[in-house]
Amino acid sequence: MSENMLVARLDEAQAYMEAQLQGRKPAIGIILGSGLNPFAEEIADPLYVPFTDVPHMKMSTATGHVGRFVCGRVGERMVLAMQGRLHAYEGNSSIEVAFPVWLMARLGVKVLITTNAAGGINESYRVGDFCLMKDHINFTGRNPVASPEAAGLAERFFSMTDAYDPALRALAKEVAARENVRVQEGVYLGLLGPSFESPAEIRAFRAWGADTVAMSVCEEVIAARQMGVRVLGISLVSNPAAGVEGASPNGEEVMEAARNAEANFSRLISGIVAEVD
Numbered sequence: 706m707s708e709n710m711l712v713a714r715l716d717e718a719q720a721y722m723e724a725q726l727q728g729r730k731p732a733i734g735i736i737l738g739s740g741l742n743p744f745a746e747e748i749a750d751p752l753y754v755p756f757t758d759v760p761h762m763k764m765s766t767a768t769g770h771v772g773r774f775v776c777g778r779v780g781e782r783m784v785l786a787m788q789g790r791l792h793a794y795e796g797n798s799s800i801e802v803a804f805p806v807w808l809m810a811r812l813g814v815k816v817l818i819t820t821n822a823a824g825g826i827n828e829s830y831r832v833g834d835f836c837l838m839k840d841h842i843n844f845t846g847r848n849p850v851a852s853p854e855a856a857g858l859a860e861r862f863f864s865m866t867d868a869y870d871p872a873l874r875a876l877a878k879e880v881a882a883r884e885n886v887r888v889q890e891g892v893y894l895g896l897l898g899p900s901f902e903s904p905a906e907i908r909a910f911r912a913w914g915a916d917t918v919a920m921s922v923c924e925e926v927i928a929a930r931q932m933g934v935r936v937l938g939i940s941l942v943s944n945p946a947a948g949v950e951g952a953s954p955n956g957e958e959v960m961e962a963a964r965n966a967e968a969n970f971s972r973l974i975s976g977i978v979a980e981v982d
């Protein structure tokens with residue numbers, strides 16, 4: 706075993722995944738967020754690997770998060786999807802949240818499409834819109850590369866400018882226009898959760914320039930950028946954020962919005978995957 710436990714754990718997880726993937730080499734990774742897990746059923750010729758079978762990986766416990774890797778084809782492209790993700794609010798450390806992202810990079814993923822449901826802080830956003838992340842505010846108070854072990858993976862002092870790849874965003878806009886799917890472009894703010902925000906917090910976040918808010922994504926994107934993986938982040942606006950027109954968000958409305966958005970989400974993601982270079 707290497708002295709660096711993180712590297713050693715990733716080596717083991719990678720060897721296990723490579724055996725399960727039977728020679729498949731997915732270059733596109735997809736993380737399916739709250740209520741967006743059903744997209745995995747559209748992946749053709751799937752191989753399934755439950756998170757619990759992967760050495761050193763944590764199990765997903767959040768509602769509507771299945772908790773497995775699905776490797777297969779979307780159109781002509783081989784993808785590796787996470788049907789469910791690991792959140793900080795499930796008790797996972799920042800390194801545990803980032804672990805599957807580092808793993809995907811080691812398996813050859815070059816482009817990561819990370820998705821979630823988010824509250825709309827921007828008052829012009831409507832429930833059912835998709836918001837392409839153009840930047841983020843990491844307000845989780847955590848960072849997966851804030852440990853000496855993460856230095857064993859790659860350089861830790863990397864830029865977060867254009868962390869959300871402008872070319873991927875342009876492609877997503879083109880696909881959305883063609884498919885008649887409403888998209889916005891905005892700044893995403895990520896929090897620890899799991900309680901929703903207070904209206905005063907949402908007012909403060911708006912003043913900071915945030916357009917959407919949720920409880921995932923930032924730590925994954927930092928891990929992806931450390932490994933040079935290009936990122937596209939897409940939020941489904943599932944509810945107005947707390948206090949927006951008197952809103953008081955709850956988990957059920959998030960799930961319902963996701964159910965209603967399934968068809969649009971599927972056309973958007975499939976169209977993007979088909980054309981990603």
Ligand code: HPA
Pocket residue numbers: 822823824825901902918919920943944945946947954959
């Ligand atoms: N706040 C935080 N997380 C969320 C929200 C929200 O309003 N909606 C969906 N996930």
